[in-house]
Amino acid sequence: MPRSEPVFPANRHALYETHGYSAAIRSGDLLFVSGQVGTREDGTPEPDFAKQVDLAFENLKAVLEAAGCTLSDIVDVTSFHTDPESQLETVLAAKTRAFPAAPYPNWTAIGVNWLSGFDFEIKVIARIPTD
Template identity: 30%
Template sequence: MAGSSDKKTFNPASVRAPFGNYNHGLFVPPGASLLVTSGQLGIRPDETIPPDVAGQAEVCFQAVDAILTEAGMSFEDVIRISGFVTRREDFPAYMAVRDRYTGAIKPVSTLLIVSGFTREEFLVEVEVTAAKVF
């Protein structure tokens, strides 16, 4: 079974270093199985929604963790994270939560500001792509 060490990162000297804990490029070896999640919102199964970005991001990443676990994967297998927040000032809180969940080899990452989600109280959404050779 191949592990996360089969991935190769790419951060060329000719490209500005990443702004945070992620890589510009990540190579996944042939034969890897892919898992792609839908965007996960900061809402718990009991319908409660934390009032802040950090709390909602935590719920998002917990949901992603549950999906990865059910697929026989972990955050070590995540190769791409896309995060969406509604306010620029929420970047640090979101990234602090994201960084607690990423594996040893940091995935590629995109973080965008959006005008909103399906419900006004949602402040963040997270989707991931994971790859693993079984």
């Protein structure tokens, strides 16, 4: 059985240390990425929602890159939204920029009432390229 190993991006933000979790765990050829939020380097939320979503995707890309992956390696997405109805247009625009053409990953969006000061979070499972 493969051992699980933590993965961190080069410019890891303070939340990993503050809350004691790994950005991602590599297990075999799979990468399980923890929920990424629109945090600044000091761990505080970006107050502008559109920028917060863009930062969450940038943080996601940095974690994927640290494991040798890209957005095209993602197979499963779960996103969390504090106000899905009013946030949908902004999130869909970011989603379209991240995944402009098929094949698209499967995606589950969940409305929540608390994200520790954030309004959007995205977690994924990716297959790590073996070439």
